[in-house]
Amino acid sequence: MLSRKTAMILSIALGVAGFVQLTAQTVPESTQANVQKLISVLQSKASRKEKADACRQLGVIGTKDAVAPLAALLGDQELSHMARYALEPIPDPAVDKALRDALGSVQGKPLVGVIGSIGVRKDASAVQSLSRLLNHTEPDVVQAALRALGRIGNEPATKILRNHLRVAAAANQLAAFEALFRVAESMTAKGDMAGATAVYDLVQATRGAPHQVRAGALRGAVLSRGKEGLTLLSETLRSEDPVLFAAAVKTSVQMKDPGVSSLLIAALSSPVADRQIPVVQALGKRGDKDAVPALMPLARKAERPVRIEALRALTEIADPAAVPLLVETLSDSEPLVAQAAVDCLSSFPGGEADRAAIALLRSPDAKMRVSALELLEVRRAPAGLAELTRAAADPEPKVQRGAIRVLGKLGGPSDLPFLIGRFRAATEPEDLTLMSEAFSDLGIRSTDREAYVSSLVELLPVVQPQHQCALIRVFPALGGEKALRAVRVATKDANVDVQRAAVRALASWKSADAAPDLLAVAQNPRDPSDRTLAVRGYTLLAGSPDVTDSQRWGMCREASAVVKTDDEKKMLLSLLGKTLTPDALDMAMQHLDNPATREEAGAAAVLIADAIVAQKPAEVKAAMQKVLGVSQNQRTLDRAKNALAKAK
Template sequence: MWNSTLNKFLLLTAILLANASTLSFAQQDKLLAVLDSNATLQEKSATCRELARVATKDAVPTLAKMLGDEKLSHMARYALENIRDSSVDDALRNALGEVTGQPLLGVIGSLGARRDTESVVALAALLNEPGVNQAVNQAAARALGNIGTLKASEALEKALPEASDSNQRAICEGLLRCAEALQATEQSEAARSIYDRLRDLSNAPVQVRAAALRGAILSPDSDGIALLTEAIKGSDEALAAAAVRAAMESKNAGVTDAILAELSNASPKRQGLLIMALANRGEARLLPAVLQAMQSDDEQLRIVAFRVLKRVGDESCVPALLNAAVEGNAEISQAAIESLEILQGNSVDDQVAGRLSEAQGKMRIVLIDLAGRRRTAAAIPALWKAVDDDDSSVRTAALASLGATIDTANLPKLIARLGPVKDDKEAAALDNALRDVCLRSVDREAAAAQLATALRTADGDVKGRILDTLNVVGGASSLKAVTAAARSNDTQLRNEGFRVLGQWKSVDAAPILLDLHNSTDDGRLKIRSIRAYIRIARQFDMPAEQRTEMCRTALKTATRDTDKQLVLEVLLRYPSEEMQAIALEASKVPALKDQAMLVVLAMASKDINRADLGKALAQAGQKPVKLEIVEAVYGAGTKTKDVTATLSKYAKNYRIIFLPSTSYNESFGGDPADGIVKQLKIKYRIDGKQGEVSLAENATIVLPVPK
């Protein structure tokens, strides 16, 4: 029995791997034979998926027999829907009277997806048929909508008066789909008739009437302008919003005139909608109306106006926007600044630079910030003047904008400002400005060299700030300067150099850290350097051979067992035969034996034979324990699930637990917090002693020995 099942599975696998372009009729017959066999649900589903790519009309009878199968109907339809032959439609129509439940809903949906016009009569009979499940009524309505012919729409309209409230929505949805299909086939009069019918349906959901209004406005055979104007003037906010959306889509030039005519008479809320519609239409005549809306007493309308200026504003808007940025509340000020940031035209930059030289107070701060956002070169002289202002907030803002504006030719001038400062915000702004200029430089190495030169004469804490900046800039020159600091005779500078190397963002610091570890006599610095070396092996992309060699070196070099244990974590994170060999070597160290062998087993967990697990652990020196899972919770925040029973099922007599899948979600039967990083929290007893552990999602489950 086992050999028969195995042979069948191997045959299926070979078939599915065959190239579709060379699939012969004989091979299709083999796929169909799988469907007629006792193959598993998974095997038959995979076969249907393959048939969806390659099946011909000869596959229809076999697939049609599966349409009533609760578990396989959807996969059979997946294959059938892709076969371009009328026999598929015949099979689906025949199934309408034979299948029930969920398969019937699927068959109805497939007829709609294939737009089978010959099924209209049969589907129409299901719309309000007594005793039929409402889900069937609604599926038939949507399928008729997908078919989208005049006869389909007539069937839906006929069923509408007698429809229940729950069925009415589906019939209306079907009619709207029909109207779109009829419009696309130039049957505009029929489409407009449907839209008018649904607009006048007083008891229809507002979404239906809104969609019908949109369709009517966009219909070329209707008086769309009159309908648009009526909705804009009306009291129904949903219909007004639908009309505005239609106005954004319409290519009718008269729409703009209609909106402009109603703009001044509309309520502030309605004006906001109309302004956005005109902005989406790219209407240049909108600007005067927007400038007027900026003066409105209605705050929301003003915010809309400021935001719309991003699209329609010009240099004439600068004074009004600047006043709003200074005098408005936080939301209005932000909207005005965002519009000022992207206004086009050299005149805008000229106005910013011209006003900055004379501005005071909050206006000066706004203009300084704006000069940086726009990278206004003409404002650079005024910005240099501002960095010497008596007001620290002005100095801080000016430094930030200089960082965004100047080029490397001005870098020495910025470096010259390095020195002890009382204001931490100003110091941070200067450091960020230096980094911005260096990172934008076409020659980053030369920029870093200038910072390295400044490091030699810097005082106190400034040295650490320069080293941090070099870390951000990166590159060979930066690394050379930081390495020299780490080898300095100046204790403070040396400590700062080690600190920054420990945070270095590239692999090229690894050999330097190793050399520093081997050359220093300071035990504390030895620990910092070897841990930084291991961090690089753990965090950065590199060839597998390089990472393997780094782990091997770290195990030999580290003097403390706690540091060597960090190497074991790296081995487990990047499993391979070479990493297993290193872990086996580490198991010879008495203090590492227990954890190293667990790492070896964890790396082999995908292939290990569970029946031989106890033997393997015993040979590895692991002693059996009495393990009890007290409580296990998987998830994040309030989105958790109790997985105690599942974990207990797989917990044996050892501290390592192998689940049936490397995915916690699969092993625990679902994801309790989709899209969120989760944890597995376990409370347990080993030989009667209570322990707790929190593991990252999908981590190998190794339970520490309770103390």
């Protein structure tokens, strides 16, 4: 059986395909003259494509006059489908007669298509003709006739389908079921619930039906009965048949009757986890708070998979009464169950879970206090900020550090003085790193970035070098002139650690205003490694999309005067590959003779050459010939050959 979702997807796909085809050509105005022109194409010796295009256009503007010419193509193996697509939308009974007449004259795939079109148009007058085709020797024809009868779905068609189901060949049985499902769905749409129930019951009673058919029939049989469907649902929830049991549970989620939850709760009495789990999941999806008392014992004591699903279901239902149980389960001896409780509390709707996490910060168990901090961070619960400052003084280091981390992520400007106090008292490298991260997190969210940076800059002269290093690490994330000025001064600090931290900060700066400072460090480094860091940061800034080719070339020229090592030269060549100017090509070629930078130079040269070949063909030709003579990289060689061909 085709589900409604599948049918909808197919319809959309066909509609999109049709739209794409139609937009590729101009559909003429709907006039008699234009219709006649298209008919003339069909009746001429025009090409297959021309006739197909005419059919496509007649599908939009076709009238009764086009029916006979289109019908003449129904037996054509190449054009039958296009003729049918043109006929189907034409609102004239002549189309139905033409399709019925074609049932006796066309064969093979065209016949299957004609039958399908009759189904699309729901031609009740074709029922008897379709009935005779149920004895056809070709399964495709029989199956198409069954589906068409299902789409027509009137009383005579339904009777034929019911009778045929008893004698259907195995190859055709699925199509018969699909047709009957379509009939039942049509009856349901029209409010004929008794008729739909009878069809579903017939399908359900058919021996040998595939699992998906049995499941679909049960669903329909339950839903079509309305309130009386509870009896059938109850019986099936007690069934030992796994297919029907699973179908009943799935169907229960779609039923709004409050009595359904009682039936599901009763089904939980089964001691088998494989039966309990889907029932628990269904109760969660239904969101019925009456299920909470039944789910809580399972969350406390059952097989592990059942406990986990019960915790998840309680979270879906979102009854605050479940929160204490979830908190209790955080310390469960089963790690997977404890983690499930963490996950559930993290996503539990409402403020009750926030309050529980805050209360948990006062637990005598340090592990629980750490869990509370993790929950507050994930839930982003600002209501816990006051408790976080107390937790930052916790005797357990893990709790202290967790509180600082969460304050950084959730706090506001008013928390900065507290964090500064903790920062000045910190001595361990781990704590200083954590404080840097907290300052960064808090500063990124600050609405007054300049004032925030000023507060940190003012600390630099009054704290120890290791604290200065930690503060300097914060500035690249915050940016701005004040932060950059502080880092610039620190690059000349007498303390080596502070000076190196400042160079690293400059090298990770996000905006181009740090470029002159990086160049200055590269020109006069205290240590060779400082120059490498500065060159790396400088080339990264120069490679920004915001930098124009002319600006980038100027930066390349400045950088070329300070690079010394092969690694630094490779950084420069990477930048040159983004600098699409003739001067950049000349500079890249200067590094082609160095074995250590040859491939990087070749890669940069071919990128530049491809961009400037029209402007400088002679220069590109000479450069590419040289690249072809030294490069061993196949991709570079291919690009060089391509640029050389353009240069000629």
